[in-house]
Amino acid sequence: MDDFESFEVVYAFVRTVPAGKVVTYGQIAEEIATVRLTARMVGTAMRYAPVDVPWQRVVGAEGSLPIAKRSPEMYRVQRDLLEKEGVAFLSQDSPRVDMRRCQWHYLEPSQGNLFDE
C-alpha cells in the first residue's frame, strides 16, 4: 500500500491531534480541502497508517469506535490506548468517547464559550 500519496495529508493532519483529544473520520474528510476525501477513504488511510501516526485518535461519528464491529481485539487496543492518554468514555459498556470534552477542533470551535465545565 504505497500508492496512497494523497493519504499523506491525512497522516499529517492526524499527527497534529494532541494526546487526550480525538477527531472523527468525517471531520477529517471535511476539513482537508486540498484533496477530495470521504470518511471511508480516511478509514482506509488509518488502516495503513505509518507507526508515527496516532490512528487511535480518529473515531467515528458521535464518538463511536467503528472498528469494534469488525474487530473486537482492535477495539480493545484502541480503547486502551485512548484511556491511557486520558480520553474519557461515556460509560464502561457503551463504546462512545465523550466528544463534548475530547473532540479536537482544528478551527476555532466557535466564538462563544459554550457550557465550559
Place this chain on the structure above:
DNA sequence: CCGCTGACTCGCG
C-alpha cells in the same frame, strides 16, 4: 470498462 470492497455516515423503521 465493470463490479466489488471498505478503521464511514446518515436516515428510517
Place this chain on the structure above:
DNA sequence: ACGCGAGCCAGCG
C-alpha cells in the same frame, strides 16, 4: 437505542 440499506469513491482484479 439499534440494525439495515443506501450513498460514498479510489483501488484493485
